[in-house]
Amino acid sequence: MTQRAQRRVTKTAAMTAQTVVDGSAARAVRPEPVAASELPELDSRQRVTLSLVPRINETNKRSMLVMVIALVVVAFSVIVTLVLMNTSVAQRQYDIVSLRNQERVLSQENQALLKEAQSLSAPQALAKKAKALGLVAPGAPGLVDLNDNSITKSADKAVEAEGNSANYATLPLPGQSIREKAKADTKKSESKAPVPTVGNASKDDAKPATDSADSKNSTKSVVKDESATRKIADDGRPVFKDSELNGGTIPAPMIKSPTN
Amino acid sequence: MSSTALDTAKKRMRFLLILSLAALLAIAGRLFWVQGINASTVADAAQADRQREEVIAPTRGSIVDRNGTLLAVSVDRYDLVIDQRDQRDQFRRAKRDGTNGSEFIGWDQAVKELAQILDQDPAELATSVQPQDGAKPKGYVVLAKGVTPEVKNEVMEVGIPRLSPLLRSERQYPQGVIAGPLLGFVRNSEDQTSVVGAEGLELSQEKHLKGTEGSRKIEVSADGVRIPVTEVEETPAVNGQDVMLTIDSDVNYVAQREAEKKQKQFNAQWVSVVVQEVKTGKILAIGDSAQLDPNDPGATDPEFRRSVSITRAFEPGSTGKAAIFAAAIDQGAVTPKTEFRVPNKYTVTKETINDSLPHDTFDMTAAGIFARSYNTGTVMVGNKLTKKQRYDYMRKFGLGSPIYLGLNGASAGQLAKPENWDRRQQYTTMFGQGYSQTVLHTASIFQTLANGGERIAPSLIEGYKNDDGSVTEPDQSKTSRVVKKETAKEMLKLMEGVVESGTGTKMKIPGYRVGGKTGTGQAASDKGYDGYSYSFAGVAPLDDPQYVVVATMYRPQGSWKNFSVADTFTEVMSHVLNTYNVPPSSTKSEAYDVFVGKEQKKPW
Numbered sequence: 001m002t003q004r005a006q007r008r009v010t011k012t013a014a015m016t017a018q019t020v021v022d023g024s025a026a027r028a029v030r031p032e033p034v035a036a037s038e039l040p041e042l043d044s045r046q047r048v049t050l051s052l053v054p055r056i057n058e059t060n061k062r063s064m065l066v067m068v069i070a071l072v073v074v075a076f077s078v079i080v081t082l083v084l085m086n087t088s089v090a091q092r093q094y095d096i097v098s099l100r101n102q103e104r105v106l107s108q109e110n111q112a113l114l115k116e117a118q119s120l121s122a123p124q125a126l127a128k129k130a131k132a133l134g135l136v137a138p139g140a141p142g143l144v145d146l147n148d149n150s151i152t153k154s155a156d157k158a159v160e161a162e163g164n165s166a167n168y169a170t171l172p173l174p175g176q177s178i179r180e181k182a183k184a185d186t187k188k189s190e191s192k193a194p195v196p197t198v199g200n201a202s203k204d205d206a207k208p209a210t211d212s213a214d215s216k217n218s219t220k221s222v223v224k225d226e227s228a229t230r231k232i233a234d235d236g237r238p239v240f241k242d243s244e245l246n247g248g249t250i251p252a253p254m255i256k257s258p259t260n
Numbered sequence: 261m262s263s264t265a266l267d268t269a270k271k272r273m274r275f276l277l278i279l280s281l282a283a284l285l286a287i288a289g290r291l292f293w294v295q296g297i298n299a300s301t302v303a304d305a306a307q308a309d310r311q312r313e314e315v316i317a318p319t320r321g322s323i324v325d326r327n328g329t330l331l332a333v334s335v336d337r338y339d340l341v342i343d344q345r346d347q348r349d350q351f352r353r354a355k356r357d358g359t360n361g362s363e364f365i366g367w368d369q370a371v372k373e374l375a376q377i378l379d380q381d382p383a384e385l386a387t388s389v390q391p392q393d394g395a396k397p398k399g400y401v402v403l404a405k406g407v408t409p410e411v412k413n414e415v416m417e418v419g420i421p422r423l424s425p426l427l428r429s430e431r432q433y434p435q436g437v438i439a440g441p442l443l444g445f446v447r448n449s450e451d452q453t454s455v456v457g458a459e460g461l462e463l464s465q466e467k468h469l470k471g472t473e474g475s476r477k478i479e480v481s482a483d484g485v486r487i488p489v490t491e492v493e494e495t496p497a498v499n500g501q502d503v504m505l506t507i508d509s510d511v512n513y514v515a516q517r518e519a520e521k522k523q524k525q526f527n528a529q530w531v532s533v534v535v536q537e538v539k540t541g542k543i544l545a546i547g548d549s550a551q552l553d554p555n556d557p558g559a560t561d562p563e564f565r566r567s568v569s570i571t572r573a574f575e576p577g578s579t580g581k582a583a584i585f586a587a588a589i590d591q592g593a594v595t596p597k598t599e600f601r602v603p604n605k606y607t608v609t610k611e612t613i614n615d616s617l618p619h620d621t622f623d624m625t626a627a628g629i630f631a632r633s634y635n636t637g638t639v640m641v642g643n644k645l646t647k648k649q650r651y652d653y654m655r656k657f658g659l660g661s662p663i664y665l666g667l668n669g670a671s672a673g674q675l676a677k678p679e680n681w682d683r684r685q686q687y688t689t690m691f692g693q694g695y696s697q698t699v700l701h702t703a704s705i706f707q708t709l710a711n712g713g714e715r716i717a718p719s720l721i722e723g724y725k726n727d728d729g730s731v732t733e734p735d736q737s738k739t740s741r742v743v744k745k746e747t748a749k750e751m752l753k754l755m756e757g758v759v760e761s762g763t764g765t766k767m768k769i770p771g772y773r774v775g776g777k778t779g780t781g782q783a784a785s786d787k788g789y790d791g792y793s794y795s796f797a798g799v800a801p802l803d804d805p806q807y808v809v810v811a812t813m814y815r816p817q818g819s820w821k822n823f824s825v826a827d828t829f830t831e832v833m834s835h836v837l838n839t840y841n842v843p844p845s846s847t848k849s850e851a852y853d854v855f856v857g858k859e860q861k862k863p864w
Binding site for chain 2: 108111118143145174175177
């Protein structure tokens with residue numbers, strides 16, 4: 001204990017004590033108070049007595065206040081910064097979510113437009129439009145030999161409208177179901193050629209164009225007949241024959257013979 | 261105080277001190293364990309407790325043709341699902357007319373609006389929106405499947421509570437039926453949120469198209485709300501590669517259209533048109549008469565949901581003579597000018613070979629036999645080679661093994677070993693009977709001959725386009741030399757003879773030198789030969805062959821004498837030549853004489 005007191009005294013020099021202790025016994029006299037600044041040097045073995053602390057002057061007081069205010073401001077600004085940062089991070093997260101949504105909406109819009117453009121520019125759609133505009137397939141192109149500036153072959157005239165062998169717009173359009181297409185074609189063919197027979201097409205070689213039309217009609221009307229004869233029951237379901245239902249079981253897959 | 265009491269007190273104090281120190285040590289040790297040694301485990305456990313992982317689905321790659329036209333693409337679609345439980349009689353929603361404020365509406369009104377948007381019957385829709393007549397409300401009722409984002413947005417505006425859209429990916433084919441059987445189609449994945457390939461390229465290219473799933477890790481608090489300031493760990497999804505095909509959708513359209521037209525003309529079982537590039541072996545078009553719209557594969561007969569051009573093997577008939585003539589010339593057994601006396605009937609080892617039409621006995625060149633496609637003459641030519649030699653050449657031309665384009669179900673055809681050929685088969689294999697092959701095999705044989713005798717394995721896939729725009733090339737097509745260059749050159753002249761003065765005179769295309777071979781084969785079923793296959797395989801322009809077109813019709817109805825695929829071939833071939841700006845031929849025909857002597861015009 002004494003060691004420590006001594007060390008403290010030598011260090012600060014502002015604190016001291018009077019000789020109030022003699023060995024382990026306290027003296028009877030009450031020491032006179034002494035200003036802390038005027039404390040005399042001490043014997044090392046003496047105990048530190050209480051002393052008056054010099055009054056803090058005004059300037060010290062003010063700097064203390066400034067210090068406190070500064071600290072408060074710093075603390076406050078730290079808190080505010082943290083809160084702001086937190087908010088901005090949170091806000092960013094919301095922004096990301098909303099941008100993601102926006103991206104999705106835009107990409108969906110893009111998808112839809114792209115798909116529409118592609119469907120409109122599909123070859124069969126273009127062919128149909130061209131046909132509607134009265135365009136026909138070209139004849140063979142003319143040829144010019146650039147070496148001797150001669151026309152090696154003159155161009156053929158395109159065959160007009162109905163006679164043109166290249167009958168465009170026969171394939172179903174994008175988005176048009178094959179079934180619907182077949183149905184629509186059958187209706188058309190029914191009105192034109194009522195009962196063409198299957199397979200008569202190839203017999204007459206002289207008129208391949210009309211034959212092809214006939215056989216086309218005939219195959220389609222066969223398809224149509226099948227669907228037309230299907231009766232619809234009261235519950236809106238088509239009526240199947242027992243043989244068609246195969247006893248209620250699904251037939252096993254058949255092995256496809258390569259030569260069949 | 262006695263000294264013993266003091267001792268006891270001291271002892272107690274020491275004991276307490278030791279106890280406290282021990283406790284402190286235990287706590288410190290535990291702290292050290294938790295913070296120092298085991299820190300990561302504990303932190304991980306805490307992290308795992310808060311963390312939720314979301315899967316980011318990759319976008320399935322597109323399939324595009326050689327010009328970048330989209331053939332298959334994945335789009336976002338929504339399933340609309342309603343939870344019928346805990347619904348009130350009325351609900352509040354923001355006004356739909358754009359004004360501020362909200363309104364209360366009842367279910368009748370909501371169902372009416374919903375039915376209008378979804379284009380469904382209101383009465384029917386009402387049964388799924390609300391539980392019927394005291395039935396137990398269901399937690400999950402699907403109102404509509406695969407609606408577009410616009411429809412979904414409109415439905416959400418109706419403001420029905422507990423109606424939620426579920427995002428899923430749907431496959432669309434903007435070009436409709438173009439190259440349908442090649443593209444194949446998809447089916448829903450097990451969890452119904454995406455699609456996987458079911459057939460065709462969609463199936464075979466699955467690993468390229470699929471992409472890799474990404475993930476997003478977020479932290480949630482105990483009440484399940486996401487903690488906003490925490491770090492988000494995101495592994496982005498890698499979208500599938502776009503598969504670029506060698507197909508040209510315009511050419512494919514023409515091929516399909518012509519095939520369909522021909523099928524209707526002769527009421528054939530199927531018609532196929534294949535276009536192949538000579539110099540690269542790339543397939544430009546495969547047109548089948550049966551159309552498959554991958555958007556609705558169920559509308560097509562199951563038999564035709566794969567391309568018949570690669571799945572159906574048949575006996576090719578006379579187009580098969582090309583391989584035999586090439587073999588004979590390559591071996592030096594004959595030259596195009598070698599002379600033969602060709603009768604209408606020819607008997608060898610007790611097997612009589614007939615020609616399809618009776619004709620006089622002619623003195624012909626080998627080239628003439630090829631041009632007029634006489635079976636008797638062909639057997640004379642083929643007999644100059646051994647069975648083994650002919651078989652080896654046929655194998656080298658690709659017969660008897662499947663051609664893998666990236667499409668499942670490719671048929672190898674049937675080509676028996678020469679030691680197993682029966683007495684007649686050894687002759688019939690010379691003129692395209694007694695073995696079978698696909699249309700693609702025919703195309704490949706003619707590609708080989710047009711490409712100077714070098715066979716390039718047909719390919720359908722040009723490359724794979726990665727997400728970053730770079731392109732990964734597929735494995736190089738295998739090339740192999742089948743016949744000598746000179747042989748191939750001679751074969752082109754033989755083919756020109758077919759178009760000039762043989763069986764294929766209708767195949768001429770103005771301005772271009774065309775060569776090829778017709779083929780009428782008998783088609784077998786389990787009842788024996790009861791039909792025909794009819795085809796023409798042609799090459800143009802002969803001065804620098806660029807394209808092979810094979811038009812095949814299987815089991816056409818009517819008399820075989822009337823069969824013709826001339827318009828199909830010329831239409832497709834001239835379209836290809838025009839599309840790719842192939843310069844017209846400037847050289848003269850190099851066809852050989854058909855007959856020995858001056859007189860070339862003899863009756864059939």
